[in-house]
Amino acid sequence: MERPDLKQALGRLLGPAEPEIGCDECFEQLDRYVELELAGADADAAVPGLRAHLAGCPACREEHESLRALVSGEQAL
Amino acid sequence: MSAVAGIRVDNPQVDSTIASTEPALDPESREWLSSLRASGREHDQAVARLHELLLRAARFECARRRPTLPHLRGNDLDDIAQQAADDALVSVLAKLDTFRGASRFTTWAYKFGLLEAAVKLRRRAWQGREIPLEPETWSLFAGAEIEPDKSVEQSELLETLQQAIADVLTPHQRRVLVALALNGVPIDVLAERLSTTRGALYKTLHDARRKLRGHLDELGLSLETTEAN
Numbered sequence: 001m002e003r004p005d006l007k008q009a010l011g012r013l014l015g016p017a018e019p020e021i022g023c024d025e026c027f028e029q030l031d032r033y034v035e036l037e038l039a040g041a042d043a044d045a046a047v048p049g050l051r052a053h054l055a056g057c058p059a060c061r062e063e064h065e066s067l068r069a070l071v072s073g074e075q076a077l
Numbered sequence: 078m079s080a081v082a083g084i085r086v087d088n089p090q091v092d093s094t095i096a097s098t099e100p101a102l103d104p105e106s107r108e109w110l111s112s113l114r115a116s117g118r119e120h121d122q123a124v125a126r127l128h129e130l131l132l133r134a135a136r137f138e139c140a141r142r143r144p145t146l147p148h149l150r151g152n153d154l155d156d157i158a159q160q161a162a163d164d165a166l167v168s169v170l171a172k173l174d175t176f177r178g179a180s181r182f183t184t185w186a187y188k189f190g191l192l193e194a195a196v197k198l199r200r201r202a203w204q205g206r207e208i209p210l211e212p213e214t215w216s217l218f219a220g221a222e223i224e225p226d227k228s229v230e231q232s233e234l235l236e237t238l239q240q241a242i243a244d245v246l247t248p249h250q251r252r253v254l255v256a257l258a259l260n261g262v263p264i265d266v267l268a269e270r271l272s273t274t275r276g277a278l279y280k281t282l283h284d285a286r287r288k289l290r291g292h293l294d295e296l297g298l299s300l301e302t303t304e305a306n
């Protein structure tokens with residue numbers, strides 16, 4: 001079994017260093033953020049702190065990945 | 078946060094007032110709002126279409142997570158998707174006036190279906206499992222690979238971190254940090270067990286992380302290797 005990477009373990013423990021928004025704000029902005037990402041716009045500039053939150057919150061990160069995959073899949077149809 | 082009320086497509090005066098501060102609605106989103114705010118048959122048909130859309134999102138989430146849930150059968154997953162779509166429908170209808178057109182309506186609605194399904198699946202995966210909350214039950218980074226050329230610094234950092242978790246954090250911050258960041262307990266699962274909200278728990282986690290970072294900074298320990306992934 002592969003040994004856990006120390007950097008990743010420390011990252012999970014200490015979270016992002018930069019300012020981040022919370023889970024509620026993340027959920028509120030997620031649809032806008034995903035559409036900006038898929039349009040090739042600067043989503044991080046439009047929604048400051050959301051990218052950092054995704055780095056620190058596995059649940060929101062999963063929901064971001066799912067919404068992005070669902071919407072991009074529909075756009076591809 | 079903006080305090081502007083939701084866009085009401087049936088009131089041109091409100092529409093024109095809000096137009097200067099809110100993005101214009103695309104035709105499809107406008108149609109969704111109009112039909113959901115209608116009455117009678119048009120409303121009922123729109124609600125049925127919305128439920129279909131939410132069920133699509135919930136099934137999408139169930140399908141994505143299926144490989145990590147081998148103990149759940151297809152019928153179980155479909156039941157979860159149906160329940161998620163039902164709950165998401167209630168949420169979307171209750172929050173309709175908060176939709177401001179920052180995205181397409183369908184993208185906005187999808188996130189409710191995905192969220193409800195994800196929360197239900199995470200809770201199901203942890204059903205009946207004990208949640209380790211106390212420091213005695215974990216060993217900080219047991220077996221973590223330390224880089225040979227940084228072994229002294231990294232060992233010192235780990236020892237200091239372990240001590241700081243015990244000394245600097247409040248008991249509640251310690252329990253939340255241990256469960257979420259060390260033991261990988263999903264935040265919705267912990268929120269349910271502690272009868273609190275995901276937002277409140279993340280605030281506690283954030284405060285605990287900031288305390289630890291500040292403590293390491295005061296001691297002059299390098300955080301070079303601690304960037305989140």
